[in-house]
Amino acid sequence: MRIGIAGIGGRMGLLLQEEVAAAGAALAAGTRRGDDPRALFAGSDAVIDFTHAASAAGHAALAAETGVPLILGSSGLDPEQEVAVAEASKRVAIVYAANFATGVNLVLAIAEKLGAALPAAQYDAEIVEMHHRQKVDAPSGTAVAMGRAVAKGRGTTLEEAGRESGRDGHTGPRGTGTIGFAALRGGQVVGEHTLLFAAASEQISLTHRSFDRRAYATGAVRAALWAQGRPPGLYGMKDVLGLA
Numbered sequence: 001m002r003i004g005i006a007g008i009g010g011r012m013g014l015l016l017q018e019e020v021a022a023a024g025a026a027l028a029a030g031t032r033r034g035d036d037p038r039a040l041f042a043g044s045d046a047v048i049d050f051t052h053a054a055s056a057a058g059h060a061a062l063a064a065e066t067g068v069p070l071i072l073g074s075s076g077l078d079p080e081q082e083v084a085v086a087e088a089s090k091r092v093a094i095v096y097a098a099n100f101a102t103g104v105n106l107v108l109a110i111a112e113k114l115g116a117a118l119p120a121a122q123y124d125a126e127i128v129e130m131h132h133r134q135k136v137d138a139p140s141g142t143a144v145a146m147g148r149a150v151a152k153g154r155g156t157t158l159e160e161a162g163r164e165s166g167r168d169g170h171t172g173p174r175g176t177g178t179i180g181f182a183a184l185r186g187g188q189v190v191g192e193h194t195l196l197f198a199a200a201s202e203q204i205s206l207t208h209r210s211f212d213r214r215a216y217a218t219g220a221v222r223a224a225l226w227a228q229g230r231p232p233g234l235y236g237m238k239d240v241l242g243l244a
């Protein structure tokens with residue numbers, strides 16, 4: 001199988017090259033910012049994209065046009081970009097995941113269960129994440145995915161529940177049922193996420209720490225192998241892991 005890598009010179013791109021080889025697949029080609037991605041799709045059986053949110057819609061459209069599955073890891077997509085990805089997935093298999101590490105996807109499954117079990121009026125859900133100083137989007141895609149999982153467990157959506165992000169100044173009291181986000185940036189932290197449920201008399205916290213980006217790269221290559229021959233659809237890592 002030939003796997004193409006968009007963003008081959010990035011932190012993830014460099015590790016993805018190693019993981020493609022470790023999986024016994026062939027590296028088809030790679031692109032850097034400014035390269036035309038058409039040749040990448042033309043010469044690949046699947047393309048892995050860890051670049052930037054701004055590239056997602058264009059890469060998804062090319063995947064739909066060529067029938068080459070796309071493994072999309074970029075974070076910080078806005079609603080319009082997410083709609084474009086969903087539209088493209090009607091014509092090709094796209095695996096879009098905020099986090100390709102196995103442990104995070106298990107935490108997401110638990111987050112939905114906790115959201116369902118703990119009444120929103122009593123248990124305030126807060127998500128704290130910390131990443132390296134180079135990260136350009138906040139809150140992280142994983143933090144948003146955690147918020148979406150909690151909201152789903154509560155029978156609602158994150159948009160309906162309401163987000164409280166980056167509190168500062170005279171914010172007023174916390175909104176009941178909202179989901180709070182705090183983003184820390186510093187040093188070379190690979191990725192840390194804590195989901196908290198705080199009530200009047202108890203608190204639950206669930207933390208995931210990534211020590212090595214290889215966990216994401218291994219998961220993304222696994223998703224590329226899994227996506228080959230799949231019918232069109234928008235898949236997540238829980239499909240790849242059999243957690244759906």
Ligand SMILES: NC(=O)C1=CN([C@@H]2O[C@H](COP(=O)(O)OP(=O)(O)OC[C@H]3O[C@@H](n4cnc5c(N)ncnc54)[C@H](OP(=O)(O)O)[C@@H]3O)[C@@H](O)[C@H]2O)C=CC1
Pocket residue numbers: 006007008009010011012013031032033034035050051052053055072073074075076097098099100101141216
């Ligand atoms: N889902 C997951 O499991 C994970 C997701 N991520 C996400 O992946 C993305 C990349 O992360 P990371 O590798 O750390 O970031 P980097 O900035 O190290 O790498 C991204 C690379 O992509 C390049 N690039 C930007 N636009 C394009 C384009 N259109 N075509 C080809 N290359 C392009 C960048 O070039 P330039 O430097 O010139 O901008 C850069 O070299 C982020 O959105 C991050 O949040 C990261 C880890 C795990």
Ligand SMILES: O=C(O)C1=N[C@H](C(=O)O)C[C@H](O)C1
Pocket residue numbers: 075076098099131135139140141142143190191192
């Ligand atoms: O930019 C990163 O580094 C990461 N981004 C993803 C995110 O936004 O959740 C996944 C992981 O946390 C690392």
